[in-house]
Amino acid sequence: MxxxxxxxxxxxxxxxxxxxxxxxxxxxxxxxxxxxxxxxxxxxxxxxxxxxxxxxxxxxxxxxxxxxxxxxxxxxxxxxxxxxxxxxxxxxxxxxxxxxxxxxxxxxxxxxxxxxxxxxxxxxxxxxxxxxxxxxxxxxxxxxxxxxxxxxxxxxxxxxxxxxxxxxxxxxxxxxxxxxxxxxxxxxxxxxxxxxxxxxxxxxxxxxxxxxxxxxxxxxxxxxxxxxxxQWGTEKSPGTRVYCVSGHVMRPGNYELPMNVTARELIFEHAGGIWKGRGLKGFIPGGVSAPILTNDHLDLPLDYDSLAGAGSMGGSGGVIVMDDQTDMAWLAKKMVDFYSHESCGKCSPCREGTWWQKNLLDRMMTGLARSGDVEMLEMVSEQMAGTCFCPLGESSQMVVLGAMKYFRSDFERYGQGKAYDGVIPMSAIEHH
Ligand SMILES: Cc1cc2nc3c(=O)[nH]c(=O)nc-3n(C[C@H](O)[C@H](O)[C@H](O)COP(=O)(O)O)c2cc1C
The missing domain is CATH 3.40.50.11540 (NADH-ubiquinone oxidoreductase 51kDa subunit)
Structure with a gap:
């Protein structure tokens, strides 16, 4: 379209x-x-x-x-x-x-x-x-x-x-x-x-x-x-929306499209497909707060209800695309750094939970993981679910659990003391 x-x-x-x-x-x-x-x-x-x-x-x-x-x-x-x-x-x-x-x-x-x-x-x-x-x-x-x-x-x-x-x-x-x-x-x-x-x-x-x-x-x-x-969009999500496409695509930018456009059409036709001739590993459909989806979700229309049905959300309309060389533990760390930095501190599940998520991912990516860290990251995230004062902390647990659901092996690699061999986003040392 x-x-x-x-x-x-x-x-x-x-x-x-x-x-x-x-x-x-x-x-x-x-x-x-x-x-x-x-x-x-x-x-x-x-x-x-x-x-x-x-x-x-x-x-x-x-x-x-x-x-x-x-x-x-x-x-x-x-x-x-x-x-x-x-x-x-x-x-x-x-x-x-x-x-x-x-x-x-x-x-x-x-x-x-x-x-x-x-x-x-x-x-x-x-x-x-x-x-x-x-x-x-x-x-x-x-x-x-x-x-x-x-x-x-x-x-x-x-x-x-x-x-x-x-x-x-x-x-x-x-x-x-x-x-x-x-x-x-x-x-x-x-x-x-x-x-x-x-x-x-x-x-x-x-x-x-x-x-x-x-x-x-x-x-x-x-x-x-x-x-x-x-006349545009779906029965429950009519009209157009400005989809902001970023990440590993050929043509990042704003695309205003009817709300029944599929992720496949948005990413591969409008945004020109994945860069460097690579394949797609996953995409976030509605800003970082929306849990990640995979190749299996490409034919979903990007309306509120279809995305909610797939366990994610339309959120802010920010579609972030990851190529097949992306390390999802790295991605989780980048997002959790953000949430931990931006947590307002009002409630302890978010203030402490995002800190623990960040700390565990820091440890894992720098090769200092202790046995059981992957499980602990999962447990901390689960304990945040439904207990935070507002959606900020809830988003932090959702993005980690979402990434672990589809890409658990990316996390388990670091659970055994292997360090990330690229640039670690905002490392613990720089950040505090
Ligand atoms: C942590 C957090 C950040 C938000 N940031 C924005 C934002 O930058 N812009 C925005 O319009 N809504 C944002 N929202 C949603 C707003 O709380 C609110 O739902 C929205 O502005 C309502 O407008 P709407 O009914 O037109 O969507 C945010 C919500 C949360 C929980």
Missing amino acids: EQLYLICRHREVPNLHQYETYIQKEQGYQALQQVLKLSRDEVIDIVKASGLRGRGGAGFPTGLKWSFMPKNVQGPVYLVINCAEGEPGTFGNHEIIENNPHQLIEGIIIGCYAIGATAAYIYHRGEFKYGAEMMQRAVDEAYKQGWLGKKVGGREDVSLDIYLHPEASAYICGEETAQLNSIEGYLGQPRLKPPFPAQSGLWKRPTTVNNVETLAHVPAIIRNGPAWFR
Whole structure:
């Protein structure tokens, strides 16, 4: 199947970051004008009917999430736009903010109208300097044109302000409740749920957190209707998604494709297949938090439910490809180093568990394994399962157990005191 640009419109329309281009070539802000004539519930119903699911990680239905927001509340209500993009292997959001910011802004304004929010925070990764600049420029233009500030689109009773908020690039601050703490100026650690953000979010006010790509889908859904969106993808995962392909492929990059594209087609046709004429050993389908899959899973469509059925997940859409010379214990070590470094320390299963996972893999790869280390790595990972406060620690156990399930011999090689003969990622000595 062909790439299809519902989100990456800038690939077909040059200079789309400019307000005039968005207006002239993309029917810019017409969906918002349509929305301002509808009730909040009517907007939510359209998004519900489209089947749009959150592209940030969990694939939660967007219209349903909006419908959880309380109605007729006094005082502030917020929308937070998650542009943390901290999941390794994920790089779709910053392409949108750099090149197609007005489509996102229109989606944000529509989202705010639907949930009754009067302020929106774009929480972006600190390193996205250029993207933040492009976004701020577009936000300023939207104010100038009357789409933001008081009387949005000329409607007396609708007002909205958008603020950009840079993060200090901690992975955990991509998790929605840690993100709220971070915006409030507290340590970025997750909050206990319930209460969910819709009841008590930013400054204890009703809040919705949505990903950049999720919101950027909204204007076209409003303009063209839910059935139009549903012509692509699957019944339960309609539309397109920006798949970020990295690793051992010929053409790494972002590929926007309908959500029923198979892993085989994405990796071998769009991304040009495996580099150096090698074969495939495995691929991670949704950012490092998604357990690894193998050659046997290549014909799976990359939608949320098919991947969940195979024991992995769609996650952030980051597809990381490993060639047949990849050592999966090395890969596990690289990922566990990341989780151990990024663990926020709030709960002991994650804080201690990731440390033990890292320590054991350090030992194994440097030739210092003791007998039973492979089993201990497995046991530590199993003990983390279901006990961590948030999905960060759960991901760390899932990626290790996932890699051990399919590639156990890669780990057992080090269990007998053989050292890794290449460069060990971020060795224990360098790291601490
Ligand atoms: C450790 C961790 C990191 C996360 N990082 C991101 C991120 O960078 N961007 C994102 O949109 N969602 C991230 N999420 C998911 C968010 O918590 C949340 O589900 C999402 O922003 C909701 O938006 P959506 O409904 O549009 O998908 C992360 C979750 C966890 C547990």
